[in-house]
Amino acid sequence: AQTVTQSQPEMSVQEAETVTLSCTYDTSENNYYLFWYKQPPSRQMILVIRQEAYKQQNATENRFSVNFQKAAKSFSLKISDSQLGDTAMYFCAFALYNNNDMRFGAGTRLTVKP
Amino acid sequence: ETGVTQSPTHLIKTRGQQVTLRCSSQSGHNTVSWYQQALGQGPQFIFQYYREEENGRGNFPPRFSGLQFPNYSSELNVNALELDDSALYLCASSSPQGPEETQYFGPGTRLLVL
Numbered sequence: 001a002q003t004v005t006q007s008q009p010e011m012s013v014q015e016a017e018t019v020t021l022s023c024t025y026d027t028s029e030n031n032y033y034l035f036w037y038k039q040p041p042s043r044q045m046i047l048v049i050r051q052e053a054y055k056q057q058n059a060t061e062n063r064f065s066v067n068f069q070k071a072a073k074s075f076s077l078k079i080s081d082s083q084l085g086d087t088a089m090y091f092c093a094f095a096l097y098n099n100n101d102m103r104f105g106a107g108t109r110l111t112v113k114p
Numbered sequence: 115e116t117g118v119t120q121s122p123t124h125l126i127k128t129r130g131q132q133v134t135l136r137c138s139s140q141s142g143h144n145t146v147s148w149y150q151q152a153l154g155q156g157p158q159f160i161f162q163y164y165r166e167e168e169n170g171r172g173n174f175p176p177r178f179s180g181l182q183f184p185n186y187s188s189e190l191n192v193n194a195l196e197l198d199d200s201a202l203y204l205c206a207s208s209s210p211q212g213p214e215e216t217q218y219f220g221p222g223t224r225l226l227v228l
Contacts, residue, residue: 004156037219044118045157045204045219091156099147099208099217101170104156 002027006105013082021077021108023092033095034075040088082112118220126226135190135223137205146188151202200227
């Protein structure tokens with residue numbers, strides 16, 4: 001069974017600084033999808049970034065980038081130039097097929113301080 | 115905000131009752147997934163519907179059932195409610211046209227079982 005582990009329940013960062021959120025997963029499959037989702041307080045969950053396992057290049061989306069280490073089964077999220085609006089719960093997720101049977105970690109609560 | 119809506123926003127039921135939650139997908143999306151998010155945890159996949167047929171199911175008992183209608187709106191039904199069913203229920207819609215398709219979440223229905 002596929003499992004996702006986020007070992008940092010809470011993190012904080014000063015505005016404009018960089019923070020890295022950790023995620024590890026367990027699977028015996030070779031191809032799969034990895035995601036980071038953001039869930040702001042009382043707001044809808046939104047996709048931050050997605051990585052397909054067969055792509056060796058790390059995904060980037062503006063200030064968000066990932067460090068995908070397939071052999072280590074690690075998928076960390078780096079947020080550069082943190083903004084107050086980045087304050088949210090961040091969930092790492094795994095899926096064998098895009099958007100189906102998605103497995104989420106327990107989440108990391110990130111607070112960006114002014 | 116995404117184009118996915120859910121109703122009701124909050125609901126209180128007693129143990130043993132039945133509940134129906136509703137989800138309206140984003141325009142053009144023919145796939146909907148349902149998740150249960152207990153307090154302080156990540157979402158857990160309940161099932162997915164694609165073109166009115168179940169297309170995957172997580173580790174939930176048969177008293178959790180669903181429907182998808184021709185307009186791709188969806189219902190989640192839970193029979194014989196238990197206290198542990200108290201959670202935020204999320205639906206998410208997508209269109210499986212390729213690996214780049216994004217899943218969009220609704221705001222959720224918060225269910226409390228007394």
